[in-house]
């Protein structure tokens with residue numbers, strides 16, 4: 284990887300995937316211009332569109348461009364054709380799971396924050412959520428999503444095995460402890476250790492590792508209680524560490540604190556590869572309507588820029604997203620009275636980066652894009 288040339292594999296996927304990814308590419312084009320970087324995009328098929336075109340949810344060619352990339356930008360996969368057919372043998376989700384496994388993306392980092400102007404959008408009370416700031420570390424390539432699966436041909440029973448090894452837990456546990464050290468020195472392991480052997484293994488290993496981080500306070504919480512505590516008192520959490528399925532579920536729940544799942548980005552990282560993806564899915568009901576919030580994908584681009592060592596660009600991008608949110612330049616999920624389309628929000632953020640980087644305008648007084656800031 285040279286200092287200013289980056290190969291990005293782009294997997295738009297299904298549903299709203301292509302719409303949100305096209306806003307993220309718009310942003311990357313502007314960042315390339317403003318900061319003098321070159322991003323080379325290699326597009327690949329994945330998910331339902333890949334099944335429809337090739338029969339395979341993760342074609343070899345897609346895997347190849349991802350492995351050869353500096354980073355992967357991922358939209359979303361999933362289609363009702365498969366969701367509504369429990370007998371389908373090939374499924375879009377298998378493409379994403381296989382990609383995560385093949386790239387060794389063991390840690391999925393899902394940051395959650397609140398924005399002052401969106402506090403009222405959350406169904407939760409201001410005093411409960413204001414200032415909440417949580418970093419979720421979700422294990423991503425093991426556990427029940429990857430264990431042996433079986434369905435009795437007569438349809439009488441089925442099972443999914445949940446398996447964890449020391450090797451699966453240690454790397455992400457260290458990552459979470461190190462993040463806790465950089466933040467408020469508080470780590471909560473969310474598990475079900477009162478019932479599950481796998482959870483007891485997580486506790487044991489985290490207790491062992493804790494001795495290497497004596498300044499970090501390690502707490503435990505059962506996942507059922509955590510699901511309740513997250514919305515009753517989210518500010519008690521700082522860094523959360525959890526297994527694959529629990530992390531999947533509680534992070535969607537946590538998005539209610541921020542105001543919309545359409546705001547939450549994530550980074551999926553491993554030893555040699557990294558992939559950046561919103562936490563939401565393909566939201567098929569919104570496909571082609573221009574109503575999807577592109578910010579989760581755009582903030583995933585900010586995480587990608589951090590990963591590539593382009594902190595100045597990442598910070599500028601986050602400032603521009605905040606500028607859009609604070610100026611109420613948002614999609615319908617965040618404001619049903621005054622809202623903008625997916626591409627208008629993307630353009631507003633892109634314009635803010637472009638003009639503020641070039642110091643063309645005083646931004647407090649300028650009208651950007653098709654609509655007026657009111």
Ligand SMILES: NC(=O)C1=CN([C@@H]2O[C@H](COP(=O)(O)OP(=O)(O)OC[C@H]3O[C@@H](n4cnc5c(N)ncnc54)[C@H](O)[C@@H]3O)[C@@H](O)[C@H]2O)C=CC1
Nearest residue numbers: 359360361362366544545562563564565566567575576616
């Ligand atoms: N990483 C991925 O690609 C994921 C894929 N999926 C797949 O997505 C499909 C739909 O699954 P759902 O459970 O409905 O989850 P979903 O995350 O696609 O949508 C759930 C709800 O969240 C809201 N939402 C999601 N994204 C949004 C956005 N960008 N802007 C505004 N609102 C947004 C909508 O209200 C939507 O009804 C399924 O096929 C599922 O398997 C689900 C989760 C993750």
Ligand SMILES: CC(C)CC(=O)C(=O)O
Nearest residue numbers: 376379380531562563564
């Ligand atoms: C395989 C995916 C559909 C899992 C998921 O929901 C997620 O990663 O958020």
Ligand SMILES: [Mg+2]
Nearest residue numbers: 531532535562
């Ligand atoms: Mg999910």
